[in-house]
Amino acid sequence: MGPAAGWTQETTGTEVAEAFKSNIKGKTILITGVSPISLGESTALAIARHGPTKLLLASRTELKMAEVADKIAKINPNVKVELIVVDLSSQTDIRTAARKVFHLTDRLDVLINNAAVVTSARSETLEGIELQFGTNHIGHHLLTSLLTPLLLAGAEASGTRGTTRIVNVSSMGYRLSPIRFHDYNFEGKPIPPEEEPPKGIPAHMKPDVAAGRPYYGFTAYGQSKTANILHAVALKERLSSKGVQAFAVHPGSIWTDLSRNLSDDDRKIIEGTSTFWKNQDQGCATTLAAAFDPDLCDAKEAYLSDCHLVDVAGYAKDQAIAERLWQLSEKLTEGKANL
Template structure:
């Protein structure tokens, strides 16, 4: 599979992509998580908002911040209905409330962009006691997405196959760790070889005596984003819904607010090209609206970077792991979902 714009690359902007796919955005209902000022979420909202979607629902943990972005988009596109929804992905109660609010606002969702994410170096947990990066970046979005499946299916019924899409924002950081099914809270339990980090990582990626390493926890959560995408791509195609995982590229965002000096130094060495927010949001829009992207038969073809398809670490596209993660996630949210 290939995109329809092979000339797009790391320098392409979301504004440019939205303009190119304007007819696929117009009159659609769009939900974006992780929307705040000076963020990838804001860049996504502004780019999509510029092409007259019918409803743009922006979700974030902080009401004032998401309302600030909503006001900007409303000024840009007065004919679009723009709604701000409070969503704390570290609280399953908040996720249920946000999903219920969205269900009352729109009977269908054409595009869901799970953009929110966090990275911390010290152990934190969600309201339910799950390690906070796994719990927020994956489990929170897992619950949120599944609660909106009826709205996504409604959209797919009135759109062509492959037009309704779920975009999960992941990271090249998925290469740091598989999902640690035996120790997803990183509590120091012994894990089998296939759940351990790859060989050759620097000492800073080693777990502590208590079992925790923020980098590995982040890597696990980003692998989970891709495995969830793999599961959705295989199980939702019959409903006309497709899913893609996206690495935005190297960009300094609020995601890095939890890093210490060593963390900043490490991050600064990971790329020779640092994107602005508009460039960072571009690949999400390719994944969300490029008509060349349809149902995925090969689980390895779900990942995009720099506006083109890219390869993942093998542990991120293993179908058995995707199935196992889905059922673990159901257990962690206390609900069985029939897709």
């Protein structure tokens, strides 16, 4: 029985990284969404203490990444840190960033898809996709597909099946919406009952086309977080036989800079959603468990919360739905996982 058996919602990323330090040492790891006051920062700092060969930090603002890189240098000056500027709402930008990654390394051992956006007002990516779905899922789908050759190289070099990992930072917010295949862009198109928000979601917390409100930010966020889980399910199906594991995680309830684009009303709604608020070190614990716990090498399940595998709603684990989302994602990225 591994150390995770005794871990709870209070477990910190520092503790998890210490427990799995031998699994971190010598690894090349890429983390998206790294900036001050973020889970990306706490994840990177916890990893840096234990001798990874290289940390690739990817985010929109180089100056903010540089602040984190300076902190890493103080913790462990021997870690080589590379900064990759990427806007996950631009597929052109993602391809440019992926090319840079190939110039910086010939393998990846762990890819942590941590970046996210949550917003109250509807917006779109440069390709015209609803922003939260387009950034949180489609952006990471494309980036992961582009970097898969490096992950496969990492798996081959490791010699240990399942230690090469892809980790999608999802959320318990997935419970707010399944994938809306008939209206993923929230344009007011009719959708079947199985694509509606689950029963029990208050009326004021979901779209109402009849009332002239085809968009609601938290429903869109929920869809994107469901997509993160289904992405892991599909990746596991495609890559586990080749030595690459994939997981999605709920980091817990944490106040970070992610909430900066929410309205005051939506902030108040979030305030009432949890009885336990994690600090940033606690918030990265489950991500680190998913990335480095050797007991997960052969795990069939795809979702973790508080460092443990847990079950999810059927619409977030169904293989057929995962495959349908994969096909939609390929369509929205023109089916081209090429640089």
